[in-house]
Amino acid sequence: MTDPPPRPADRGAQAERTLLAWLRTALATAAVLVAVGRELLPTRPFAAGIVLACAPLAVAVVTVARRRYRTVRLPTGLGRPDGAAPLAAAGALVAVGGMAILAHVLAR
Secondary structure (H helix, E strand, O other): OOOOOOOOHHHHHHHHHHHHHHHHHHHHHHHHHHHHHHHHHEEEEEEEHHHHHHHHHHHHHHHHHEEEEEHHHOOHOOOOOOOHHHHHHHHHHHHHHHHHHHHHHHHO
């Protein structure tokens, strides 16, 4: 018996998995930032303001990730890094904001 020939890889599967990972991460981050911001608001309004300011950035990551997915999904867009830099920058801003708040809260 011989093995069947391998099926060609689905070019859209990797991009879709990446999109779903970005969506899960960004939405979970936004939810956590809003929850933490609400808890910090009565006692630490400055930290709460920074946390709540980072939540829309997490939602912006969702928008950029969806746009990036649509670009990559087109046959002409395969292998093109258009939109990767804004997505990485928005993700980094959310991460840095979260670390800044953690440092602020732990310093007190």
